[in-house]
Amino acid sequence: MIRVTQQELGRDDIQEDIARNMVPAGFSDAGYSAFFEHELGEVLESTLMAQGLGGLNPPYRFQRSIRGDRLFLNRDNLKSPNLIHLLFSLICQSALPWETERLNWVRAAHFGHSRPVGFQGLMRGKSIPCHFERPATYLEFLPGAFSITNPLQNSDLQIATRRQNRFLYDHSPGLQPLANLIYTYLLRLLDKPGLSLDAAARTLGIAERTLRRKLVAEGLSFRSILERVRRDTCKLYFLEGRRSLAEISTKLGYSELSAFTRAYSSWYGYPPSRGRTAAIAA
Known part of the structure; x- marks a missing residue:
């Protein structure tokens, strides 16, 4: 090739x-x-x-x-x-x-x-x-x-990443099998355009209606899983501590910083600027 x-x-x-x-x-x-x-x-x-x-x-x-x-x-x-x-x-x-x-x-x-x-x-x-x-x-x-000692070494970030990997690959009861698959799918595509239930269904080779119905049976929706992936990955970027909020917003798939700010505030009740400061301090 x-x-x-x-x-x-x-x-x-x-x-x-x-x-x-x-x-x-x-x-x-x-x-x-x-x-x-x-x-x-x-x-x-x-x-x-x-x-x-x-x-x-x-x-x-x-x-x-x-x-x-x-x-x-x-x-x-x-x-x-x-x-x-x-x-x-x-x-x-x-x-x-x-x-x-x-x-x-x-x-x-x-x-x-x-x-x-x-x-x-x-x-x-x-x-x-x-x-x-x-x-x-x-x-x-x-x-x-x-x-050579890595100047970027970050043990807190490694612990958080490994916790996320265990969550994904150890079949945590937090996600049912299909929802786990959608989580993994979204995790690798967060900063790519065109994320949708229809696109995920085509990738998995099943009908959109069928995928929606199966997720509902597991008590979840495509949108709720997407929000969960964004929230979990946001924590990693905050621990990384090297990017602006605007860049993190783009990496998480938000078209505008204001959209990210609204989403983050709805998750935690305070703006992302405060959350990033707390993560770096910790």
Whole structure:
């Protein structure tokens, strides 16, 4: 697919753009909470895990060594060298916040296959030596890279995110099976346009009337689940403490800040400015 896309668009660098868009940018993206882990190695591992690559048998493993930290890939679990380059580009993009002009944590990339035709490197404007036909496939980092303390680490945010994940995936009695599915669906699409009962029904492959009836049988509605997702995710953004109320409003899917303010006030009885201040203080 990548090769065909390159040919159709005349873009040899399409893999880097795909990898860049795989890096989570908000809580509606799976794995965004990884960027608040304690160390760089934990950030990279959690980011890869959130992508679901390899299913129950991830094709990667991390190794810490005094000679240099390494991220190995098992080529047997990957059907195409293109996917390897995509994964390495994703990791390099994820490591960027920890690098400076004088210190690049990613030292080199080693590949167990020959150099593909048209290969342009892992990232534009960033010189990462790439070596081919090596005994193993891995990214080589500077010694101690995986142990770098993350300046964005946030234990409160991690606790809140894990609580939300347990709520979703441990079949909490708070949500019935179908409502749980709708919650998960909305969580990943909060900042995308066109959220509606009809759109959800089409995605799930059932009639809108049937979906509405089943949710009513579970004592809920599409609108009430959407509000619950927004309320839960709002807490995470407040704990993150890095965005303006206007940006949080947009990330939660509100067209205007005033709409978000009204919704938040109806949830808690006070405006979001007060709620964010309290969350950061806590």
